[in-house]
Every structure is written in structure tokens, then in C-alpha cells.
Amino acid sequence: MTRKIEDILNNCLERLFRGESIRDCLESYPEQASELELLLRTSVTIIQTSSAIQPAPQFKTRVRSQFEAILRQGGVKAEKAKIPLWGRKWAVAVASVVLVFLVGIGITAASTSVLPDESLYSVKLSAEQARLALTLSDAGKAKLHIQFAERRAGEVAEMARQGKSEKILVLAEQVANHLGKVYEAEKTGEIEQGTPRALAPPPDKGAEDYSAVGGYVKELTKMLDESRGRSLRILESALEEAPPRAKPSLQQAIEEIRADYDEALFKIESGSN
Amino acid sequence: MSIEEDVVCRAVKGDKGAFAQLYEDHFDKIYRYIYVRLRNQDEAEDLTQEVFIKALQAIGSYKWKNLPFASWLFRIAHNQIIDHVRKQGKVEKVDWDDNISLAEELDPGLIAERELEVEDLLEKIRKLSPAQREVISLRFTAELSVAEVAGVLGKSPGTVKALQYNGIVALKKMLLVNR
Numbered sequence: 001m002t003r004k005i006e007d008i009l010n011n012c013l014e015r016l017f018r019g020e021s022i023r024d025c026l027e028s029y030p031e032q033a034s035e036l037e038l039l040l041r042t043s044v045t046i047i048q049t050s051s052a053i054q055p056a057p058q059f060k061t062r063v064r065s066q067f068e069a070i071l072r073q074g075g076v077k078a079e080k081a082k083i084p085l086w087g088r089k090w091a092v093a094v095a096s097v098v099l100v101f102l103v104g105i106g107i108t109a110a111s112t113s114v115l116p117d118e119s120l121y122s123v124k125l126s127a128e129q130a131r132l133a134l135t136l137s138d139a140g141k142a143k144l145h146i147q148f149a150e151r152r153a154g155e156v157a158e159m160a161r162q163g164k165s166e167k168i169l170v171l172a173e174q175v176a177n178h179l180g181k182v183y184e185a186e187k188t189g190e191i192e193q194g195t196p197r198a199l200a201p202p203p204d205k206g207a208e209d210y211s212a213v214g215g216y217v218k219e220l221t222k223m224l225d226e227s228r229g230r231s232l233r234i235l236e237s238a239l240e241e242a243p244p245r246a247k248p249s250l251q252q253a254i255e256e257i258r259a260d261y262d263e264a265l266f267k268i269e270s271g272s273n
Numbered sequence: 274m275s276i277e278e279d280v281v282c283r284a285v286k287g288d289k290g291a292f293a294q295l296y297e298d299h300f301d302k303i304y305r306y307i308y309v310r311l312r313n314q315d316e317a318e319d320l321t322q323e324v325f326i327k328a329l330q331a332i333g334s335y336k337w338k339n340l341p342f343a344s345w346l347f348r349i350a351h352n353q354i355i356d357h358v359r360k361q362g363k364v365e366k367v368d369w370d371d372n373i374s375l376a377e378e379l380d381p382g383l384i385a386e387r388e389l390e391v392e393d394l395l396e397k398i399r400k401l402s403p404a405q406r407e408v409i410s411l412r413f414t415a416e417l418s419v420a421e422v423a424g425v426l427g428k429s430p431g432t433v434k435a436l437q438y439n440g441i442v443a444l445k446k447m448l449l450v451n452r
Contacts, residue, residue, distance in 0.1 A: 006434040009441070010419060017416070039438075042445040043413070049394045050414040055304040059318050067296060067325065071289040 008032055009039055016040065016047075066114065115158055116167050142185035142220055146227050149178035153231035153257055157238035160250040168246065172253035175231075179264040182224065183271070221268055228261035281342045285335050292332060296325060299343065303350050306415040310354050310406075312395060320357055324350045343417055344424025351407075351425055397447045405440035408433055 012025035022040045026033040114124050128148055132141055152175045159167045235254045242250055283291035303324055308317040327349050335345060398406055404426075411422045412433075419437070423430045 004434075006431075006438040009438050010434050013412075013437075014418075038445050038449075039441050042441055042448055045448065046394060046409065046413045046441075046444065049390045050305065050309065052391055053305045053308050053414070055301060055318070055321065056314070060300065063300075063318075063322055063325070064296075066322075067329075068293070070329065071293055 005032060005035065009036065012036060012040055013043055016044065115155060115162075115164075116171065117159075117164065138185040139216055139220070142182045143223060145178040145181045145185060146220075146223055149175045149182070149260075150227045150231050152178065154234055156250070156253050156257070157234045160235075160238045160242040160246045160253075163243040163246045165246040165249040168249040168253050169256075172256050175257050176260040179224075179260045182220070182264050183267040217268060217271075221265065224261065224265055224268065228258075228265070231261070232258060277342060278337055281335070281337055284332055285337075287333075292329065295328075295342070295346075299346055300325070302415045303346065306347065306410055307350055307354060309395060309398065309410045309414045311357070316357065320350070320353050324353055327353070340424045341418075341421050343415075344421045347411060347415060347417060347421070347425045397444055400447065401440050401443055405436050405443065408436040409440045409444070412437055 008029055012022075012029070015025055016022070022037065022044065025040060026037055029036060114121055128144075132144055152171050156168050156171045156175070159165075159171065232254065235250070235257065239247060239250055239254065280291045280294050284295055300321070304317055304321045307320045307324075308314070311317055311320070324346070328346055331349075335342070340348070398409055401409060407426055408422055411417045411425055412419070417425070419430050419433050422428075423433045426433070428436075
């Protein structure tokens with residue numbers, strides 16, 4: 001049976017990939033040898049020439065370290081566990097968001113290495129948005145906004161250390177946005193256990209439940225206060241290390257961020273009275 | 274179960290080491306494939322990263338039986354390139370990128386010579402039909418098998434072999450004209 005030249009060529013290519021020589025192949029197909037020889041030499045030229053294209057070593061190292069950070073946080077493992085819980089078609093879309101969120105957890109841990117001027121940063125922000133979207137309770141959202149505000153503050157510090165002053169005030173603005181949303185979420189918030197705050201019974205009918213509302217506000221205040229302390233410590237430490245050109249912007253950012261934290265704390269504390 | 278199937282199955286179940294191994298096994302090939310298609314180092318780097326992020330996000334839903342793993346991964350890359358080209362509103366790049374990164378171990382004279390060879394070859398590959406170009410890129414620069422290329426492109430192995438043959442014939446003619 002006559003084999004098509006396409007099949008013969010492919011068979012020879014497979015043999016070349018396995019390390020056989022052009023001559024070995026030609027000996028197997030003496031009738032097609034004259035046509036095959038030039039095709040195989042052309043193929044070897046393509047293979048040899050294109051193999052010279054390699055990713056730059058520094059790029060490869062950088063991406064590898066970013067992925068190692070993601071993998072260390074178990075993004076892949078957690079992603080798999082979520083999938084069987086959903087049975088409906090629309091859940092596929094929701095699961096995708098969950099996966100982005102889980103990947104985001106890994107990126108979060110590597111937040112010092114993923115900065116606004118890096119390509120993974122947009123993934124990090126998307127993951128944050130996904131986490132907010134998937135958090136049903138306003139109490140949970142408020143806590144996430146505190147985390148993200150602190151993360152932005154950390155990025156301000158790191159950008160300042162690297163002398164990238166152009167991003168500092170933009171990031172400080174994002175800290176303010178997150179802190180503003182802490183109060184908004186808290187104002188209409190639910191008790192962590194799921195009881196809407198507005199439906200919480202008055203003290204004389206259910207002192208235990210009402211105290212849960214106060215406990216939630218107390219917890220949020222404590223969390224915000226601790227976040228304020230950590231953020232300011234990081235920023236002030238960066239102020240000592242930052243190159244001179246970044247210091248004016250960083251100084252301004254520190255003052256704004258301190259004021260934003262104080263305002264958020266004031267609103268929550270006064271709103272709870 | 275083959276070694277690769279074992280690694281892929283472990284990655285699907287959440288084994289971090291297994292995904293890291295798949296990443297190492299395919300990173301250079303994915304980069305090379307994207308570079309050959311776009312001929313721009315920055316764009317190739319960005320898209321290579323995005324391919325692995327997407328793979329990490331979707332690995333939990335991968336089913337071994339449906340598509341060989343390399344086909345699945347390169348399909349992500351293929352789709353990324355299509356999206357990228359569409360978003361950029363441009364055809365695949367014609368101009369040569371001076372920033373091409375070649376194997377580091379070559380000496381400067383050899384690098385210059387090899388750059389010219391690569392430039393010449395990519396220019397010729399660019400002149401193939403889109404389908405031939407896809408097959409040649411996946412087969413020779415990404416080193417996929419015919420079955421894997423068929424999986425990426427959604428074509429039959431017979432069609433891939435025919436495109437491969439016609440592509441090599443066309444490249445042979447172009448290379449002969451140069452000599």
C-alpha cells in the first residue's frame with residue numbers, strides 16, 4: 001500500500017526528533033528519498049534555528065519566583081476543593097471567580113513582590129474584587145477593606161523604597177477608598193453570625209444578641225486600630241530607607257493615610273454609640 | 274499511567290510540586306511559540322505569564338482524557354495570542370524586534386549570525402498561510418506531536434500532516450531562493 005508523502009514526511013520527522021539521522025530516514029524510503037531529503041533538511045534548519053529562541057534568564061527567574069509564591073500558598077489545591085460543591089451550569093462562572101480569588105490569596109502573600117508596576121498586579125486587584133464579591137456579609141466586606149487598605153499601604157512603602165514616587169499618592173488614595181468603605185459596610189452591616197444589625201433586638205428584649213452587635217463593632221475597631229499601627233510602622237520605616245526623591249510624596253502619603261485611619265476609627269466608634 | 278499523566282493528575286488534585294514541574298517542562302516552549310507568533314519580547318513575556326496564570330486558575334477542571342496536556346496548555350496560549358492580536362488591532366508583527374533573546378552560551382559573533390538566521394526564518398514563516406504558520410510554529414518551535422497540534426487547533430491529525438507538509442514545502446522553496 002502506497003503511503004502518502006505527508007505520512008512519510010511525518011514519520012521521518014518523528015524519527016529525527018528521536019535522534020535518528022536524515023540518512024536513516026532516507027534509507028527507509030528510497031523511492032521518495034530525493035523529495036524527502038530537501039524537506040528534511042529544511043525541517044532540521046527550522047528546528048535548529050528556532051531552538052535558539054529562549055526566554056531571558058532574568059524574566060524566567062522573576063516569573064518562577066512569583067509562581068513559587070503562589071504555589072506555596074496552595075492556590076491549586078484549594079481551587080480543586082471548591083469545584084464539586086456546585087452543581088449548576090452557572091456555578092462554572094462563579095467557580096472561575098473563586099479560583100481567581102484563591103490565586104489571589106497566593107499573590108497576597110507575595111504582595112511585597114507584586115507591585116503596581118508589575119504585570120501580575122492586575123490579577124491581584126481582580127482577585128481582591130472577587131473576594132469582595134464573594135463575601136456576602138457586610139461585616140466580612142468591612143474586614144476585607146481593612147486588609148486591602150493595609151496592603152495598599154504596604155505597596156506605598158515598597159514603591160517608596162524603590163524610589164517610584166509617581167505611584168505613591170495614587171496608592172494612598174486607594175487606602176482612603178478602602179477605609180471609607182469600611183465605615184459604609186459597617187454602617188449597614190450585619191453581625192458576623194448573620195443577624196442583620198438593623199434587626200438586632202433592643203437591650204431589654206435580648207441583651208445577649210445586642211451585645212453581639214457591640215462585640216462586632218469592638219472587633220472591627222480593634223482590627224482597624226491594629227492595621228493602623230502596622231501600616232504606619234511600615235510607612236515610617238520606609239521613610240528612613242527611601243531615596244530622597246521619594247520622601248516628599250511618602251511623607252504626604254503617611255499624613256493622609258494616618259488621617260484616613262483616624263477618620264475611619266472615629267466614624268465607627270461614634271456610629272456605634 | 275504515563276509519567277506525564279501521573280504528574281498532570283497530581284496537579285489537577287492540587288499537588289503544588291506537580292504543577293511546578295509542568296510549569297518547568299513547558300515554560301520555554303510556550304514562550305518560544307508566542308515569540309514566534311508575535312515577534313516581540315515584551316509581549317511574549319507578558320502573554321507567557323498570563324498563560325500560566327490561566328492554567329493555574331483552570332487546572333482543577335482539566336480532564337486528562339479530553340485533550341493531551343500540552344494541547345490544553347497551548348490552546349490557552351493560542352487563544353491568548355488571538356485575543357491579544359484582536360485587542361491590539363494589529364496583524365502579527367512584521368518588523369524585527371532587536372531585543373530578541375537568544376541562547377546565552379553563544380559567543381557574540383555566533384549570536385549575531387544566529388539572530389540573522391532566526392530573523393530570516395521567522396520572516397519566511399510569516400509568509401505561510403495562517404494555518405500552515407500555526408502548524409509549523411506548534412510542531413517545530415513548541416515541539417508538539419501531530420496529535421497535540423491537532424488538539425490545539427481542533428483539526429484532524431491528517432489535516433495537520435497535510436498543513437505540515439505544505440508548510441515545509443513552501444519554506445523549502447523560500448530557503449532555496451535565498452541560496
